Amino acid sequence: MLMRILVCGLLLFASFPPLLAQPTLTEAEKVAICKKASQVVRGFFDVVERLAANDIKDKTKKILIKTVVEDYFLPEGTVEEKASSSKKGLTRSIRNYLNVIAGRGQKSPILVNYEVVDNLTPNKLKPKTNQDGSISYEGKLRVRQFYCKLKPSDQLSDDLTGNCAYSDTTIKEATIAIRRGKSNHDAVWEVFILNITVISVTKN
């Protein structure tokens, strides 16, 4: 009887291979994923820079916003903003955030620059077991963003430091979601930004 239970147990166990061996990232894949994550985040900030500067056509803005919303962020992706004078940040959906930045840029050009200050590395990727048993990962990287709302054009001077009506430097943290997906019937890893939050703001 005991033998029977044991055999049945083994058969039952063996009949759920997905539970036994969920695909996980190899070390080499983790390295590649981290590079991809960095590219995606840089891609987002590159677009923010252009929208804020308002130096591109509306048609191009639409393309860029679509690219970021569909290719860089999860549908529920959000971005937080916080002014140096505010205690609380404001979180918007990614589409809303990009439209707000584009709208601000139209009123008054904004200079945005950034640098990645804390890259995502393989050891920072945290595995997560989902309800269906699959494994996904999350990781974070940090970016320092310079933000300068320019004064009206008739007030601009050669003194570059004095040309900002408002200026701050923000440390932002991007949370990256890495999950298993299907593409053309093949199993692939998807890399998206889940959210971007504000860690600190310093008025310049």
Place this chain on the structure above:
Amino acid sequence: MKNIKKILFLSTIAVALLGSGCSNDGPKFYTLTLVVTQDLGLNENAILNEPWQYLLNYKFPDSCDNAVVIPEVTIVRADLASNKDNEAQIPLLLSGFNAWRPKSLINEMMIQEDYDALLPNMKYPPILTVKSGKTVDAASLLANYPGAIVTSLDKSGEALRKMMLSQICAGEKKSITLILTGGAATVPPMITAADTTEIESPTPIAGDALAAAFSTLIDLKKSPDERSEMISGIVEQFFTSDGTIEEMGEGNLRLPVKPVENYLNSLITSRTIVRLEILDRKMKDGRCWTVKIKEHHQ
């Protein structure tokens, strides 16, 4: 080259491009140098007129036992000096040909052989290249291109084709130079002579043209608007309407396949991609080309 698929190696990204073509017979290659002395006035949407269609066509059923005969075409603007001022004019000429050529490749070629096995030293279909020459008179032109055939575009394209192909198919020549009369240079009509230049290093497939187009797309000196406006042309020239890009990374990491336009749109503002390098080209499944391109990031 159409139906592009891409494999991206992250930070060092590769692109696989699926082009097309189908054939029953092994292709024959030859070089065709067209020396012109004026802008041919071609543009991407223009339909090539009859002489050009004959000159650049791939299939010559009446001349080469139904073989596909692929001209590797170089166009020399002899009236333009080789300097930077003229560089801008040349792609205009090139783009018209290159836009026409992939379509022709789809329509005309029925290549099924594996190019790698068939032609180890000439793996890839050729592309059109354009280079500037030096401002020359008729005598200099003839001196610069010994053995060239001087002819006019007014002449029957079919007659030209038959004349060229009779030599190509018979294996007498692998290279033909035509000096096309008109424009600034005045040259005597129709001089036929033998050209015995052998093909040594074939011009690579449209991968070069693709890489050139991508390089322009990632050129930071161009505004995002300019880069954005290039995309439809690149898609039209190199990809099928359902062309896709597949990203791959180190460790054989696989990322989602995405429409080619989405990928190109992501390059509009990219500041990190500094170079795109063609890694490998091969015929895939007898219909399409796969080209891997490596992205170099800062």
